[in-house]
Amino acid sequence: MKLFSKEQIYEADRLTIERQNISSADLMERAGTQLFNWMHARMQGAQVPVHVFCGIGNNGGDGLVLARHLTTHGYHVKTYIVNYSDKRSKDFLINYDRIKSVTKDWPVLLTDDESFPEINPKDIIVDAVFGIGLNRPVVAWVVALFDHFRASKAFTLSVDVPSGLYLDKAPEHTNNVVSASFTLSFAAPKLAFFLPQTAQHTVQWDVLDIGFDQEYLSSVDTEAELIAKHEVLFLFKPRTKFSHKGQFGHSLIIGGSYGKIGAVTLACKGALSAGSGLVTAYIPKCGYTALQASLPEAMVITDTDKNCISNINVAMQPSVVGLGVGMGTDSKTLKAFEAFLKENKSPLVLDADGLNMLAQHTALLKMLPAQTVLTPHPKELERLIGVWKDDFDKLEKVKAFAHTYNVIVVIKGAHTITISNNKLYVNTTGNPGLATAGSGDVLTGIITGLISQGYAPLEATVFGVYLHGKAADIAVGKYGYQSLLASHVIDYLGAAYLDLFKKPDSQDREQEKEGS
Ligand SMILES: NC(=O)C1=CN([C@@H]2O[C@H](COP(=O)(O)OP(=O)(O)OC[C@H]3O[C@@H](n4cnc5c(N)ncnc54)[C@H](OP(=O)(O)O)[C@@H]3O)[C@@H](O)[C@H]2O)[C@H](O)CC1
Numbered sequence: 158m159k160l161f162s163k164e165q166i167y168e169a170d171r172l173t174i175e176r177q178n179i180s181s182a183d184l185m186e187r188a189g190t191q192l193f194n195w196m197h198a199r200m201q202g203a204q205v206p207v208h209v210f211c212g213i214g215n216n217g218g219d220g221l222v223l224a225r226h227l228t229t230h231g232y233h234v235k236t237y238i239v240n241y242s243d244k245r246s247k248d249f250l251i252n253y254d255r256i257k258s259v260t261k262d263w264p265v266l267l268t269d270d271e272s273f274p275e276i277n278p279k280d281i282i283v284d285a286v287f288g289i290g291l292n293r294p295v296v297a298w299v300v301a302l303f304d305h306f307r308a309s310k311a312f313t314l315s316v317d318v319p320s321g322l323y324l325d326k327a328p329e330h331t332n333n334v335v336s337a338s339f340t341l342s343f344a345a346p347k348l349a350f351f352l353p354q355t356a357q358h359t360v361q362w363d364v365l366d367i368g369f370d371q372e373y374l375s376s377v378d379t380e381a382e383l384i385a386k387h388e389v390l391f392l393f394k395p396r397t398k399f400s401h402k403g404q405f406g407h408s409l410i411i412g413g414s415y416g417k418i419g420a421v422t423l424a425c426k427g428a429l430s431a432g433s434g435l436v437t438a439y440i441p442k443c444g445y446t447a448l449q450a451s452l453p454e455a456m457v458i459t460d461t462d463k464n465c466i467s468n469i470n471v472a473m474q475p476s477v478v479g480l481g482v483g484m485g486t487d488s489k490t491l492k493a494f495e496a497f498l499k500e501n502k503s504p505l506v507l508d509a510d511g512l513n514m515l516a517q518h519t520a521l522l523k524m525l526p527a528q529t530v531l532t533p534h535p536k537e538l539e540r541l542i543g544v545w546k547d548d549f550d551k552l553e554k555v556k557a558f559a560h561t562y563n564v565i566v567v568i569k570g571a572h573t574i575t576i577s578n579n580k581l582y583v584n585t586t587g588n589p590g591l592a593t594a595g596s597g598d599v600l601t602g603i604i605t606g607l608i609s610q611g612y613a614p615l616e617a618t619v620f621g622v623y624l625h626g627k628a629a630d631i632a633v634g635k636y637g638y639q640s641l642l643a644s645h646v647i648d649y650l651g652a653a654y655l656d657l658f659k660k661p662d663s664q665d666r667e668q669e670k671e672g673s
């Protein structure tokens with residue numbers, strides 16, 4: 158699903174009006190009617206007090222359309238105009254007149270924090286104060302209104318976006334944004350719904366289709382894309398009856414150090430379970446028996462050194478190399494890594510200490526093969542690109558870094574985001590159970606194993622991140638967040654593959670719509 162920018166949404170608005178030969182007020186009527194249909198389907202006439210707070214622009218206009226329909230369908234509605242500006246949009250005014258024609262209980266003007274209405278916990282708040290037109294900090298008395306919403310503990314339904322949330326930058330203060338229980342967004346969710354700092358402003362979201370011009374929506378190239386089952390299904394490479402393991406490549410996993418051989422075991426198993434034909438581990442001598450015993454499917458080559466990697470010398474031409482898991486950053490290992498980069502011609506996946514060595518010696522970055530995959534967790538990312546101000550600044554820095562070195566960067570976290578060629582791929586699978594030792598090693602193995610089978614590095618990364626999270630989502634149903642282990646993610650990878658062909662039932666759709 159494409160995530161549109163503010164400019165693209167306004168363009169969609171303009172083109173829809175032009176190509177469908179309708180007025181902007183008609184489009185607003187569609188928006189407001191869709192909002193009403195969503196509420197009506199859930200409220201079924203219940204006489205719960207609904208407080209509709211409208212700004213003075215088109216977001217407020219949507220709110221007025223909704224309030225009018227709620228009123229004419231007999232709901233218990235109170236409408237307020239949050240008068241943060243004396244301007245009025247054209248369509249706001251049209252709907253301000255329309256609602257006055259269906260009720261004697263005209264909208265109440267709020268001009269300061271003296272007259273906030275009482276809101277009970279069982280009431281419903283509709284937040285139509287600001288939409289995507291927010292372009293400067295919210296005035297203090299309106300922030301106080303948002304605090305009033307929070308204090309009421311009432312269910313808060315935001316129209317299009319939680320008011321006070323910018324589409325393309327962090328809010329000045331988290332309190333400047335409405336805390337939405339649910340956001341109904343037009344055309345598509347917004348990128349801010351998926352970033353750690355701003356996802357907190359809406360617990361859940363859903364998309365309302367207001368008949369935007371499909372030709373524009375499908376043709377416009379967006380910077381960000383939401384990755385769910387629909388987007389990865391076409392990546393999947395089915396196997397033919399006469400397949401053999403030679404067709405699925407040979408992954409080489411390089412890593413491990415004394416006490417951290419398990420990281421290599423997990424990565425090798427992840428690569429095999431992702432479908433790699435053959436897997437060889439290159440590890441220090443200390444790990445030989447442990448690895449051969451724990452993972453008989455993997456072949457093992459050992460370094461001359463007992464406890465760490467000191468000289469990467471493998472007489473094979475791997476389809477792909479996954480390097481860094483459990484590797485340590487011993488000076489001998491660093492030298493071996495540098496010598497390896499000078500010789501290596503295979504696609505490369507770098508993780509953990511491979512990234513830390515890159516960060517210590519940025520001259521090595523120029524030696525990475527094109528489209529190398531880097532899978533840093535936040536701390537490793539900071540060592541690579543430096544500190545960032547906020548989530549939007551982080552994205553800009555990673556985009557620039559990925560572009561400069563022609564690499565693919567996976568920003569791991571709730572909604573892992575893959576960045577390459579100035580595009581963002583926002584993952585929808587995964588859960589807090591993944592915050593466990595080794596889950597990163599497994600992801601490295603999965604991405605390596607997919608490249609081994611012929612998936613291009615970017616495809617392998619987006620698909621691997623999806624499968625990794627999906628496996629965890631299925632496994633967590635049995636283990637719960639606290640008890641999920643990295644090994645369980647591997648055990649459930651098959652279920653994640655099989656799930657690709659299950660019809661997306663409503664539960665799946667709900668899961669994908671769960672906010673953070
Ligand atoms: N294309 C669509 O998706 C459709 C969207 N609809 C709804 O329209 C809003 C966007 O409406 P818009 O009028 O552009 O802007 P807002 O309603 O979000 O904001 C109103 C105006 O308020 C001014 N503004 C901005 N920030 C502040 C602030 N902090 N304090 C005071 N005033 C502020 C600004 O105007 P200025 O001229 O003063 O800059 C805003 O324009 C969208 O979110 C949807 O809900 C349509 O209804 C259907 C199609």
Ligand SMILES: [K+]
Nearest residue numbers: 284287316320
């Ligand atoms: K809003």
